[in-house]
Amino acid sequence: MNKSRIDVLIIGAGASGAAVAWSLADTRMRIVCMDQGEWMSPEAYPSTGQDWEARGLSDFSYSPNQRRRETDYPINDADTPIAIANFNGIGGSTVLYAGHYPRLHPSDFRVKSLDGVADDWPISYETLAPYYAVNDRMTGVSGLAGDPAYPRKQVAMGPLPLGKSGTALAKGFNELGWHWWPSDSAIATDTYDGRSACINLGACASGCAQGAKASADITYLAHARRNRVEVWPRCRVREITTNRSGMATGVTYFDADGIECYQSAEVVILACNGIGTPRLLLNSKSTAHPDGLGNSSGLIGKNFMCHPYAAIYGVFDEPLDTYKGPHNNIWSHQFYESDPSRGFVRGFIYESIRGYGPLGTGLIGTALSRIRWGMSHHDDYRKLFNHTTFLQSICEDLPDETNRITLDDELTDSNGIPAPKVFYRISKNSQRMIDFSIDRAYEVFRAAGATEIFSRNPVAEGGWHLLGTARMGSDPKASVVNEWGRSHDVKNLFIVDGSIFVTSGGVNPTCTIQALALYIADNIKMRLANLFD
Amino acid sequence: MLSTAANTQLDDTQVSLLRTVAGDMIPCSEQFQVPGADDDMIFNEILVVAQRECERLIEALRLLELSAQKKYSESFISLKKNRRIEIIETELLDSNAECGVIRELILQCYYRDDRVLRSLGVEPRAPFPDGYDVEESDWSLLEPVLRRGKIYR
Numbered sequence: 247m248n249k250s251r252i253d254v255l256i257i258g259a260g261a262s263g264a265a266v267a268w269s270l271a272d273t274r275m276r277i278v279c280m281d282q283g284e285w286m287s288p289e290a291y292p293s294t295g296q297d298w299e300a301r302g303l304s305d306f307s308y309s310p311n312q313r314r315r316e317t318d319y320p321i322n323d324a325d326t327p328i329a330i331a332n333f334n335g336i337g338g339s340t341v342l343y344a345g346h347y348p349r350l351h352p353s354d355f356r357v358k359s360l361d362g363v364a365d366d367w368p369i370s371y372e373t374l375a376p377y378y379a380v381n382d383r384m385t386g387v388s389g390l391a392g393d394p395a396y397p398r399k400q401v402a403m404g405p406l407p408l409g410k411s412g413t414a415l416a417k418g419f420n421e422l423g424w425h426w427w428p429s430d431s432a433i434a435t436d437t438y439d440g441r442s443a444c445i446n447l448g449a450c451a452s453g454c455a456q457g458a459k460a461s462a463d464i465t466y467l468a469h470a471r472r473n474r475v476e477v478w479p480r481c482r483v484r485e486i487t488t489n490r491s492g493m494a495t496g497v498t499y500f501d502a503d504g505i506e507c508y509q510s511a512e513v514v515i516l517a518c519n520g521i522g523t524p525r526l527l528l529n530s531k532s533t534a535h536p537d538g539l540g541n542s543s544g545l546i547g548k549n550f551m552c553h554p555y556a557a558i559y560g561v562f563d564e565p566l567d568t569y570k571g572p573h574n575n576i577w578s579h580q581f582y583e584s585d586p587s588r589g590f591v592r593g594f595i596y597e598s599i600r601g602y603g604p605l606g607t608g609l610i611g612t613a614l615s616r617i618r619w620g621m622s623h624h625d626d627y628r629k630l631f632n633h634t635t636f637l638q639s640i641c642e643d644l645p646d647e648t649n650r651i652t653l654d655d656e657l658t659d660s661n662g663i664p665a666p667k668v669f670y671r672i673s674k675n676s677q678r679m680i681d682f683s684i685d686r687a688y689e690v691f692r693a694a695g696a697t698e699i700f701s702r703n704p705v706a707e708g709g710w711h712l713l714g715t716a717r718m719g720s721d722p723k724a725s726v727v728n729e730w731g732r733s734h735d736v737k738n739l740f741i742v743d744g745s746i747f748v749t750s751g752g753v754n755p756t757c758t759i760q761a762l763a764l765y766i767a768d769n770i771k772m773r774l775a776n777l778f779d
Numbered sequence: 780m781l782s783t784a785a786n787t788q789l790d791d792t793q794v795s796l797l798r799t800v801a802g803d804m805i806p807c808s809e810q811f812q813v814p815g816a817d818d819d820m821i822f823n824e825i826l827v828v829a830q831r832e833c834e835r836l837i838e839a840l841r842l843l844e845l846s847a848q849k850k851y852s853e854s855f856i857s858l859k860k861n862r863r864i865e866i867i868e869t870e871l872l873d874s875n876a877e878c879g880v881i882r883e884l885i886l887q888c889y890y891r892d893d894r895v896l897r898s899l900g901v902e903p904r905a906p907f908p909d910g911y912d913v914e915e916s917d918w919s920l921l922e923p924v925l926r927r928g929k930i931y932r
């Protein structure tokens with residue numbers, strides 16, 4: 247590593263860090279993207295072994311606390327009904343995400359104006375639309391154009407197959423006259439940009455050995471490196487340093503050997519997700535920033551949103567294809583837009599998940615008492631295995647300052663850096679939405695011919711979407727970054743990850759996180775001459 | 780016989796208890812032609828995997844034993860099978876999260892055994908590199924959705 251001064255230091259090589267790095271590479275500045283994780287080896291992904299599902303309980307678990315890799319930091323999530331999920335590695339959580347890739351709706355940017363709750367975003371769907379389009383092309387989104395749930399948009403490739411599970415559910419939605427559509431997915435269904443087409447491994451959520459799933463290490467970062475962006479793995483940042491005038495000067499970090507190092511930079515960009523980013527800012531206290539860097543609003547870490555999920559399972563007499571094929575299948579936006587008659591504001595989507603493999607069936611079936619122990623085990627198990635598909639409702643979480651990320655008083659990572667602590671409660675509005683979504687999903691499964699239906703709520707391990715903890719806005723008293731991602735307090739500090747979401751929408755956020763990162767990168771490029779004014 | 784290679788930090792009493800629990804949870808079945816989770820090969824795998832979560836496992840086994848003592852004033856192993864299963868059900872399915880490690884351990888080793896997978900009609904192989912075939916889609920199912928038109932604000 248050449249440690250001489252660099253122009254742009256990006257902390258985090260996941261979805262947003264990779265996207266902003268790729269876009270800024272146009273400027274020919276010296277750009278370094280640091281990550282505490284390491285490069286992933288697709289040949290070591292779980293789907294290359296017969297124990298592929300079991301590794302989801304150990305080194306490829308969603309939970310950093312269960313995974314416990316050297317590259318992970320612990321998260322105190324004892325005080326939330328939804329455990330935190332992430333991955334620390336080059337590519338970040340896109341290594342493990344399923345590749346569900348919905349955009350926000352236009353209405354998501356105007357929730358205060360339309361529904362009188364939370365706040366409007368300082369930007370609109372139309373602002374982001376061109377960046378969504380670039381992002382879809384860079385990612386290689388598969389899907390089917392013409393979805394009536396969205397303004398017109400293009401897709402790069404045809405959709406993933408419906409298969410038996412998707413066909414059964416599609417018929418159920420049709421029977422009720424409700425919307426469904428093949429999901430936009432960050433999974434190549436054809437050879438695309440050097441990536442191979444999906445071969446239905448069925449193990450998307452533990453890394454794609456085929457390289458069909460668009461994790462950020464093989465999309466944006468592959469291109470960024472060709473444009474001279476440097477990626478530095480195994481660099482764990484302890485704090486962002488500042489000078490007397492309050493500008494960021496660089497970072498102090500630990501290398502793989504635990505040696506403390508310093509790196510100076512002209513511009514620092516944070517891309518560590520809705521937990522890692524507030525953790526780092528709160529750990530970067532100084533005389534000029536006693537409550538954490540860029541925290542004059544007091545909002546860093548507050549308004550944490552994470553999308554409470556419900557999962558609703560339907561059992562069918564005929565065999566399905568639950569473990570064959572990508573998890574993604576179809577979605578329904580039938581209940582996305584607000585309808586006061588439902589007893590809650592805002593809405594949710596259903597995403598259908600094809601189902602589980604042999605271990606997943608056992609875990610979920612026994613956890614929900616659908617599979618007993620003892621002699622009944624085999625009969626119970628065989629009723630569910632390859633006969634159960636499911637819907638997940640992704641419910642919009644509205645911002646609430648009491649839901650927050652703080653620093654734990656005692657827990658630290660292996661370098662002694664204070665770990666994050668999560669406090670989160672599901673609001674009454676969200677709970678009513680979840681309950682409604684479960685009832686409607688039962689109707690779908692009944693219409694589809696399921697013989698047995700059951701559910702769980704919330705999905706306790708489902709804290710995949712980490713949002714809102716350094717929100718964007720034009721008022722420095724009510725937001726952490728401005729409408730183009732620059733800290734109100736520190737004019738050479740930017741945040742590009744899910745922290746800056748004003749509201750959560752009711753869809754998976756990765757597509758929007760990456761579009762926002764591209765939008766902020768464009769703003770930086772357009773303002774280079776007076777970036778710090 | 781169990782391989783000595785599968786050494787864990789469990790002592791002999793704990794290994795014996797774990798094996799009884801495994802066989803109780805998933806017994807062999809002549810009907811489905813499958814071994815139980817206490818089968819030599821599967822249990823050996825269980826002991827190997829157990830090393831990662833040994834501390835939690837020891838605590839979970841202690842709680843099972845405690846439960847047997849509390850409820851029937853006997854050691855778990857000396858109880859009749861139906862009572863053992865009752866305790867397993869109570870400890871694994873009620874609010875006792877500590878015992879979840881036993882459930883995860885037994886299931887993950889059992890449901891990757893070649894004999895078990897074959898009996899389920901699953902090829903005992905890694906998904907990669909062959910993947911799977913998924914049947915073609917009938918996109919005409921979308922016609923009613925398209926007829927209803929735009930649904931966003």
